[in-house]
Amino acid sequence: MSAFGAVLDRLPVALASACLMAIVARSNRLTLKDRDRALLDRAQALRWGSNGQHRAWAWGEGAAVLLLHGWGGGAAQMGPLAEAIADAGFKAIAVDLHGHGQSPGRRISFSRMVEDVRTATRQLAPQAAAWVGHSAGGMALMAARGDQDAPAYVTLNTPLWPYPPLRAIARRVAPSQAILDECARRFCRQFDSDAPAVQAGSLHQHRGQGRLLVVQDQADDQVDPADAQRISATWPDAQVVTTEALGHHKVLWDAAVHQAVVGFLRAQAAQSPVR
Known part of the structure; x- marks a missing residue:
């Protein structure tokens, strides 16, 4: 676990996941x-x-x-x-x-x-x-x-479903599974749906x-x-x-x-x- 991940794990899950989501949401533009x-x-x-x-x-x-x-x-x-x-x-x-x-x-x-x-x-x-x-x-x-x-x-x-950013968070920060699960729920809610449905493929349904x-x-x-x-x-x-x-x-x-x-x-x- 990274030092940042250790700090996050001492925070309430909702607050820790909100911090991670805010970091991930920062624009990082492609260099042409x-x-x-x-x-x-x-x-x-x-x-x-x-x-x-x-x-x-x-x-x-x-x-x-x-x-x-x-x-x-x-x-x-x-x-x-x-x-x-x-x-x-x-x-x-x-x-x-x-x-x-x-x-x-x-x-x-x-x-x-x-x-x-x-x-x-x-x-x-x-x-x-x-x-x-x-x-x-x-x-x-x-x-x-x-x-x-x-x-x-x-x-x-x-x-x-939107798991790639979760993998990046896990690799770089290594927070607890509870924090990762809450981040997953927040990512899925961005598609106006719940995590089980999105993870089952609802985004792609014909x-x-x-x-x-x-x-x-x-x-x-x-x-x-x-x-x-x-x-x-x-x-x-x-x-x-x-x-x-x-x-x-x-x-x-x-x-x-x-x-x-x-x-x-x-x-x-x-x-x-x-x-």
Whole structure:
């Protein structure tokens, strides 16, 4: 146990978990590399949000596909896949969610990510052909379904429930199990649900329409690869693509993954064309 973990264990569980949740919620923005800037330079810059202060980038023309990064990520991470989708005849729109990338905000949460998916869809892609999400972005898009459903969904290295930040807390701080359990309950409540339901896969449950492609790498060090089968089991005829040795982030740059996603989107567009 770390020294900080020992201090936390002397506090009431509710207070200790609240302290950890506040630390995890601090925005830690992705540092852009030259290749990331080049990707964004090739795109059309967009603005969204209540005051137009949030940022997004679009590549190509055609039916809109909304791309969502994960916790601590950014639109630039989705750029390589966005360009591949644009080359296939779609308009690929990657957003910087609140507290990420070039969008404002000092705090991040799953509940805000879900809200942002709905707002960005309404303002940038109201007739979206598909939603594509990496990691926590995949959970957010699944939770955001409702009045703004899309014909197709793609998740990449997405967990069944929000346990990755819990693993990070356990690894770095090593608080008591009671504190970790309370943090888990708080994370799950950010999806307007109780922990048992979320942990059982309620975020991903099929809701009557849409097709799903699940992409999962076997060397992912943040997401249990078995979650791909657990998620796909909640959908009729879900497709699963398994990759090897790419890890959690390189899956976004892989040409074979791009080909699989584009093929899925083309097939769904042919069956459910979006005007």
